[in-house]
Amino acid sequence: MRKILFLIIIAVLTYFGSTYLFSNLKKAPKITDFASCEKAGRPIMESYPRQCQGPSGKMYVEKTDNRDLDTDPIILAPDLSRPLVSPLNLAGEARGFWFFEGQFPIKLIDDKNNVVATATAKAKGEWMTTEFVTFSATLNFKNPEAKKGELILIKDNPSGLKSQDQEIRLPIFFQKMNDSIEKINVTKKVSPATTATSTDSGSEEATSSHNN
Template sequence: MKKFPLLLITLILAACTPSERTTIENFDDCVAAGNPIMESYPQQCRTKDGRLFREDIGDEMEKKDLIRVDLPRPNQAISSPVTIEGEARGYWFFEATFPIVLEDDQGDILATHYATAQGEWMTEDFVPFTSEFDVIFGDATKGNLILKKNNPSDLPENDDELRIPVTFDKSSAETSLITLSFYSEDDLSNAMFDSPVTVTRTIPKTAKVAEATLLALFNGPTEEEELEGARSSEDLEKLGEYYLGINIHAEYQDPLNPPTNGKIIENVAIVNFRSEALSILNSAAARQFMVKSAIEETLRHFPTITHILYAIDGEVFDEWDA
């Protein structure tokens, strides 16, 4: 009879004590529980009850004959600015670039950018590439870096991507305040720029503040900014895919005049795009006006910018059709 209470207590304790099976669901849980890690790649962790969990390294093994990334490595901590280095087959590029997306672990996009080939890309061999961009991680602690094959055809069968899981190092607290000018609903409805919605945003401190500002503009307003009435457009977001950077000159020779009698203009920003951007920048007058107004209004928040020029593949462009 004395054994019955003891058995009952044992059963109650067993029911109240979480088992290893219910508390360990992935590699990180397994490691955190103090289980041994096997020396392999990817690393593997074995639980006391014999279950085996493999570290998530994304698509690295499946894509190694197409694209290889040296920095960052899977599950490495990244900080802003994010630096990426690696090599990819020439056909992963188009016009020497391919898109990059950084998502948090919920699939929300934190940043979009591009990688640039560091050599001749029209080959089937591996070509080195680099990329660097700023990002605000917000509350997220981990996510995925996605390096997409450039697919100018937009055909789904030509899509491909490499996914790299990463964690976020937010220890760097230095920030900069930027100002963006988006469209209002009325502006978009009337193809005007009479009532732009101006918002301020905090970004990680960078030496390339103007470049980071335009990237933020092309990426569009946040949910909070949309609640304030800020709107973007398909054209403005598309320009972000063609954007190559910005150069600011204290003095610049006006390209519309020959050097012998041309004037010097001060505080000039030259916004550089790939040639595909001409389908928007040099289209119908109203379409040109809308994208250029948002770009120029945003850049004029910088006191060091008074003139804005556009370049295509590094050459200042002045043969506008409208």
């Protein structure tokens, strides 16, 4: 009798347990994008744009409309129209969505796509915004053989989605060491001392000729 009662209790518990589990599975919302992931109460990463982690670990990125924003970063210093030397201390501004954890990568290449230097731009204020945020970075490098190159600012993209990739390339010139030497040589050829000596010699010859 006890055995039969025990089996009945097990059967009842199994029935109600299965019913409860099936009911919860049926009610679980289907996650297909950031909105449905957020609605399901999944963990939200407070990046920009925000990201939501699904049950399987998949990340869903919040869609943002930046079409009306001037999204390109701005280099305030140095003047990139002038030849650059190491160390290259950059100062500029970029929209908050260019940063992740307050930074984004920078690369310096020559005209043959060889990497000359890399650095990390770091925000100097609150970066989780759509507004411009000031940043700074320093690149140390050996002067390359090439005279031309590019400074590449790369939007940090933690999602890994190609659709979120973005970069800008700014043409630059490298300062060549012999440029300053050539200028010095030119200056010596027209130095005031040489001009004065030539003038004095000419005056002496003219005076001597007049006396004769």
